[in-house]
Amino acid sequence: MVPERIKRLLRVFCTSLLLIFATELMAQEHSYAPADIDNGRGLFQANCLGCHGDAGDAVDGANLSTGRFRRASSDEDLIRLIRTGIAGTPMPPHTGLSVGQVRTIVAFLRALPTGGGVTLVDDREVKIGNALAGEALFNGETQCSVCHGVNGGGLLLTPDLGGIGAQRSPGSLEQSILEPAAEVRAGDRFFQITKLDGTTVTGKLLNQGTHSVQLMNEDEKLVSFLKSELSDFNFVASPMPSYLDILNPDEVADLVAYMISLKGENAQ
Amino acid sequence: MRQFKMKFMLVIASVIVSASALAQVSPERLLNADQEPENWLSYSGDYDSQRHSDLTQITTDNVDELQLQWVYQVRSRAGAAEKFEATPLVVDGVMYTVTPPNDVVALDPITGRVFWTYEYTPSPEARVCCGRVNRGVAIHGNTLFMGAIDGHLLAIDARSGTLKWDVELGSAALGYALTVAPLVIGDKVIVGPAGGEYGIRGFIAAYDVETGEQLWRFNTVPGPGEAGFETWEDPEQEAWKLGGGSIWVTGSYDPDLNLTYWGVGNPGPDWNGDSRPGDNLYTDSVIALNPDTGELAWHYQFTPHDEMDYDATQVPVLVDMNWHGEDRKLMLWANRNGLFYVFDRITGEFLQGSPFVEVNWMDGFDENGRPNQVLSPTEEGTFIMPNNQGATNWYSPSYSPETELFYIPSWMDTYSVYTKREVTYIEGQTYVGAYPTMAMPALGVNQTNVRLREEGFGAIQAFDPQTGEMVWRFEMTNVTDSGVLTTATNVLFAGGREGSFYALDARDGTMLWRQSLGGQVASGPMSYEIEGRQYIAISAGAGLFVYALPE
Numbered sequence: 001m002v003p004e005r006i007k008r009l010l011r012v013f014c015t016s017l018l019l020i021f022a023t024e025l026m027a028q029e030h031s032y033a034p035a036d037i038d039n040g041r042g043l044f045q046a047n048c049l050g051c052h053g054d055a056g057d058a059v060d061g062a063n064l065s066t067g068r069f070r071r072a073s074s075d076e077d078l079i080r081l082i083r084t085g086i087a088g089t090p091m092p093p094h095t096g097l098s099v100g101q102v103r104t105i106v107a108f109l110r111a112l113p114t115g116g117g118v119t120l121v122d123d124r125e126v127k128i129g130n131a132l133a134g135e136a137l138f139n140g141e142t143q144c145s146v147c148h149g150v151n152g153g154g155l156l157l158t159p160d161l162g163g164i165g166a167q168r169s170p171g172s173l174e175q176s177i178l179e180p181a182a183e184v185r186a187g188d189r190f191f192q193i194t195k196l197d198g199t200t201v202t203g204k205l206l207n208q209g210t211h212s213v214q215l216m217n218e219d220e221k222l223v224s225f226l227k228s229e230l231s232d233f234n235f236v237a238s239p240m241p242s243y244l245d246i247l248n249p250d251e252v253a254d255l256v257a258y259m260i261s262l263k264g265e266n267a268q
Numbered sequence: 269m270r271q272f273k274m275k276f277m278l279v280i281a282s283v284i285v286s287a288s289a290l291a292q293v294s295p296e297r298l299l300n301a302d303q304e305p306e307n308w309l310s311y312s313g314d315y316d317s318q319r320h321s322d323l324t325q326i327t328t329d330n331v332d333e334l335q336l337q338w339v340y341q342v343r344s345r346a347g348a349a350e351k352f353e354a355t356p357l358v359v360d361g362v363m364y365t366v367t368p369p370n371d372v373v374a375l376d377p378i379t380g381r382v383f384w385t386y387e388y389t390p391s392p393e394a395r396v397c398c399g400r401v402n403r404g405v406a407i408h409g410n411t412l413f414m415g416a417i418d419g420h421l422l423a424i425d426a427r428s429g430t431l432k433w434d435v436e437l438g439s440a441a442l443g444y445a446l447t448v449a450p451l452v453i454g455d456k457v458i459v460g461p462a463g464g465e466y467g468i469r470g471f472i473a474a475y476d477v478e479t480g481e482q483l484w485r486f487n488t489v490p491g492p493g494e495a496g497f498e499t500w501e502d503p504e505q506e507a508w509k510l511g512g513g514s515i516w517v518t519g520s521y522d523p524d525l526n527l528t529y530w531g532v533g534n535p536g537p538d539w540n541g542d543s544r545p546g547d548n549l550y551t552d553s554v555i556a557l558n559p560d561t562g563e564l565a566w567h568y569q570f571t572p573h574d575e576m577d578y579d580a581t582q583v584p585v586l587v588d589m590n591w592h593g594e595d596r597k598l599m600l601w602a603n604r605n606g607l608f609y610v611f612d613r614i615t616g617e618f619l620q621g622s623p624f625v626e627v628n629w630m631d632g633f634d635e636n637g638r639p640n641q642v643l644s645p646t647e648e649g650t651f652i653m654p655n656n657q658g659a660t661n662w663y664s665p666s667y668s669p670e671t672e673l674f675y676i677p678s679w680m681d682t683y684s685v686y687t688k689r690e691v692t693y694i695e696g697q698t699y700v701g702a703y704p705t706m707a708m709p710a711l712g713v714n715q716t717n718v719r720l721r722e723e724g725f726g727a728i729q730a731f732d733p734q735t736g737e738m739v740w741r742f743e744m745t746n747v748t749d750s751g752v753l754t755t756a757t758n759v760l761f762a763g764g765r766e767g768s769f770y771a772l773d774a775r776d777g778t779m780l781w782r783q784s785l786g787g788q789v790a791s792g793p794m795s796y797e798i799e800g801r802q803y804i805a806i807s808a809g810a811g812l813f814v815y816a817l818p819e
Contacts, residue, residue, distance in 0.1 A: 212378075214376055222374060224383075226378075
């Protein structure tokens with residue numbers, strides 16, 4: 001007779017094995033570069049949003065945001081289905097899109113919060129250090145945590161990094177530490193306006209139109225300006241300092257490791 | 269520690285230092301909202317709920333020069349039939365409103381451009397008697413509060429539009445729903461659920477603004493051991509469990525008396541009271557509560573043992589005036605049951621009650637203000653005035669300290685035939701009885717109007733609280749679901765189901781200006797001022813329309 005404790009351990013072990021294999025399969029199936037997802041988002045907005053809504057959940061019985069698809073199990077199935085359409089339903093064929101283009105739409109769907117998860121691929125060589133050491137740096141010497149929250153805390157002007165490890169590749173994380181201005185997500189861009197009297201206001205860009213621009217200013221207040229009252233308005237590079245000359249490569253590797261470990265509040 | 273160039277760090281440090289000192293809506297600001305007429309800090313503009321603006325740029329002389337500044341159109345997430353009932357807040361240069369069903373949007377009040385939107389998809393379980401409507405948000409500090417149609421109360425960061433907390437007040441599947449704009453008093457946010465058409469048991473509750481933790485709860489339908497339970501007289505002692513008592517509109521607050529006043533909805537089932545003998549407190553009542561504890565100070569029941577759906581779903585209007593030679597703290601109330609009341613709001617004493625439309629269900633009051641009811645639903649049907657939708661409803665009235673008149677959006681001389689039928693409670697289904705017939709549709713769905721005047725019409729009526737008599741009336745062919753705004757310059761704004769929005773002279777009802785908005789006005793107008801310019805905002809159809817004088 002096997003003692004209860006051993007049985008429990010076995011169960012845990014077997015479940016872990018399953019998880020490992022499942023993750024492995026998933027990883028191969030849904031490996032996409034961040035650029036694929038961005039391209040896919042654009043194509044989705046241009047071709048799919050009209051019926052499926054911007055969250056992919058607007059069609060009853062065809063919620064695209066859950067990661068489960070009644071008529072497709074693999075990404076290849078999905079690509080085929082999108083290209084051929086579904087006879088007898090309002091879902092038309094999309095033969096005008098190439099397989100490569102449709103693949104990026106699938107990448108976008110998989111990258112939705114509950115879309116099944118994406119393993120990001122990035123061909124940059126990245127050194128990954130110790131996450132605990134990175135966490136200490138993040139909250140200590142680097143002062144990252146002064147601006148960036150992790151599932152809360154931090155500022156409203158700066159992105160919360162709670163789920164950053166699930167959204168970005170190690171290469172892009174390293175780049176953001178060393179060259180913060182190289183790539184800034186659309187929702188995190190900064191703008192500087194200059195009024196006719198020469199005073200300037202810098203803040204996070206929330207909205208812009210032909211005649212006005214809306215920012216969250218440095219006091220985290222919502223402010224709006226008529227362009228007719230401005231002499232200048234421009235995108236400004238990331239206000240985040242580069243850590244290239246501040247941290248040594250091992251410390252950067254530790255920070256990257258910590259970033260990778262941040263998979264979101266509900267991640268297991 | 270190593271030194272690095274941190275231009276942004278300096279910025280950040282200034283954020284941290286200044287964040288607490290920056291303009292936030294403190295409880296003190298809400299108490300002194302009359303000191304900042306440029307803002308609109310709560311559903312009715314101020315705790316006294318007079319829906320009266322002290323701004324003076326727009327006058328009876330220049331109101332006809334008003335020009336449309338911008339329109340914000342509701343996105344198509346909601347169906348076309350959803351009504352846009354919210355009154356926006358304007359706080360320090362940002363406008364906040366709720367588009368149906370439950371999307372919160374922060375707008376630039378000068379251009380109408382969007383700062384952010386918070387999209388909430390309510391549970392499809394939500395039971396909706398009267399549209400997936402929402403009347404707006406409340407604010408405390410940098411936090412907005414919104415009740416959702418699925419019974420959730422949400423706290424949202426006013427700067428970033430992100431969720432802070434979300435609590436469920438009651439089960440959507442059992443009919444608990446929130447349509448009311450919450451009321452913030454001190455560090456509490458006070459709300460109560462709708463759902464009286466689904467056999468809910470109503471309540472008003474206060475929640476901690478920081479955490480959403482419930483701090484007190486007052487049951488609008490008392491249970492065993494609670495005062496008022498004796499007015500639910502069925503021998504089985506079951507009726508109270510499904511007793512209704514919804515909260516549909518925002519209450520008021522008198523900080524000197526430290527009392528908050530709320531109107532309570534109808535008892536359930538609506539149109540057959542046989543299962544619930546007794547007065548059915550505190551349905552169809554105004555209740556005065558201590559906002560610190562939820563303790564009841566006094567109550568008055570407008571329609572005891574109601575079988576006509578005469579909810580007290582009105583905003584309590586608090587007025588300090590010389591009344592018959594004496595300075596009094598009064599409460600003015602035009603009720604769905606067709607009667608206009610004046611109360612002493614310290615004690616709840618009934619001072620005066622008189623019809624503001626044709627009324628036939630009662631023929632007078634006793635010395636305590638209890639109505640003498642002479643008609644009720646019967647099996648063969650009873651012709652009763654006013655109709656089931658009421659002589660007025662949730663639409664905000666206004667009081668002007670300038671004219672000392674009370675302005676009532678009125679459904680004139682309507683009637684229903686009420687027929688009594690068996691009612692059975694089935695979880696999650698309507699618990700009402702036989703829907704009364706009426707000439708006037710409850711919802712403004714038809715584009716055309718072929719009714720005759722004797723089948724009912726709409727009006728804005730000015731009443732004198734001293735006498736209970738009408739001073740003037742502006743008549744509309746169709747009825748109105750619009751609230752009323754008055755200003756310190758004697759301009760009155762209101763609208764109607766026809767899609768018209770207009771300005772009247774508050775002194776005599778003369779029409780001064782009108783616009784056709786192409787959609788039903790089912791909201792209350794409000795006013796704000798930015799950079800020396802006064803604006804008037806009104807939600808109508810699927811749009812929010814904003815007017816100002818030419819620059």
